[in-house]
Amino acid sequence: MGIDQQLSAVETELYDRQIRLWGIESQERLRASNVLLIGVRGLGSEIAKNILLSGINSLVILDDGIVSEEEQQKNFFLTQNSIGKMIAEEFIIKAQLLNPLVKLTADTSDPTKKDAKFFEGFTMVVATRIKTDFLMKIDQICRASKIKLLFGDVFGSFGYSISDFQEHEYYVDQIKFSTVKRSLLDIGTRPEKSEKEIVKVKHQLVFPELKEVLIMPNTEQSVDHIKKIRKINPYFYFMLILLEFRNRQGRNPEISYKIKDVQLLKDIKKEVLRDYGADRFESELDDDLFELVFGEVVPVCAIVGGVLAQEVIKGVSKKEVPIYNVFLFDPLTYSGKEQLIKTSKQY
Template structure:
């Protein structure tokens, strides 16, 4: 049996998944080595879903220490985890989700890693990191054919951004088999349809004020979902403050976010007087709403499965979770 071939135990365990997306896709998942950067509330949801999908290995890179707040919202932590390394503390419950997956904890700082570290994985999933590191990782991924996706939850707002490069996929489509009909109606056949989705590099997607990047390719879209600019505002806030908005400094943080949004609107030539965004939208970007973490965790894990297996069309390239309507929106940015 080859390294990527499923064992009898794996075939039995993943039986329903194999029925859903086929043995070939499951074998590709079986060979996948995944890096998850930061395993907080959102990260734990992502980890759960990709572990259950049947990957080969999961490396958890997180230098954080368990706080009381984190303990309350991360279901992979135990009652006595406070004050300990979060990457190590999640291992026991994470491994119990799927004993067949190899799981490793790395307690180094993600920013301290040499670029060569990131090229050893099939796909990298990141949360809670700043733009300079995102762009650094994306550059390595593109040079080594590694898929990359990142996302975050701010209150009830959430997003993900993917760079799967030139991604080849296939999907099964049901078609009518000619004009021949039976007593049950027209005969149908399932055919495999192949395609390619071309993703832009992240430096063409995450264009922020006070950089030398050219935003013209994004300005061309006159119907850009304005939640994209909220995403950029929150990313830039983290870049400036090295943290997420905090309830302890809510008033000041909202003012900072509003100032950042004005700069972003100016960069993208958005008329703020015509904006349809809720005036109080920054009131609901504090903390991490656990149900939203579950939703985005499912979306990101689904995209990981698509990226690795090559089955079904992935999101190209931004997913936005509306904090008011709770709808998911897809945007293609930077293409």
């Protein structure tokens, strides 16, 4: 999807504040980017809102779901008339008003039926609410085509994201002091003086494949490289527990099945902690945490969605260091922390 990266006069005026913040080059990279968003529920709608406002070229919403009454109540892009209709199509009606300059389209087909060719031309894929086997498939497709991938979810008050930006180059502004001499007529030369300037410094990060980061219970894949991490956030295992629940049930925990779902989550916790040799986290991952994983808490969606959208902007614009490579949102303290998961080759 090649396009002219140069900003028009209208775009320059509209994005003036952003250009002042991260520079014209970064805005032009955003202007040239094409993003695919899989899943536009509570979290997905927050991600979409923020990246639409950032000024990307195009956004494709891929979601085959139908608007329920519950979904309509927590998604500010949907109306009462949206109930019973395709969520992707209803979403773009109001979302397009946020930024008419972005090409916004809806795709209501089954995401799991998409072949590799469908993903060609996207700069980044953002995925939510999918099983890990499908996620691994997307990651391999993205790696083959050098497409950046970002994955995240909100389970109740808990949220997370995982990035695979592959070999990612980015630029950081740094202050540089240079020494100059000032000449004066008839007086000679002033003492040397330091002048300050902002320079762009290039860096690179190499991200591991997601199959090295998300290793589910009862598989033969080694987890030794994760066991070697000296300080690992226990919520990393909490994330694995919830993902494994979705893999087995084909859905997120639901309040209408609370007793059954909590018991299954407890069983999966034992498996995950056993496989990772992480029994020491039994007390930190208290069973009471499973009371906090139902639905999508709207304020948490706003926070985590803002974090993911910022990672989209950083990944596409190559401005500033991205999260490397897991972000975990604590459901008790409402604070977020990064967690680096290395591959066995990186040790």
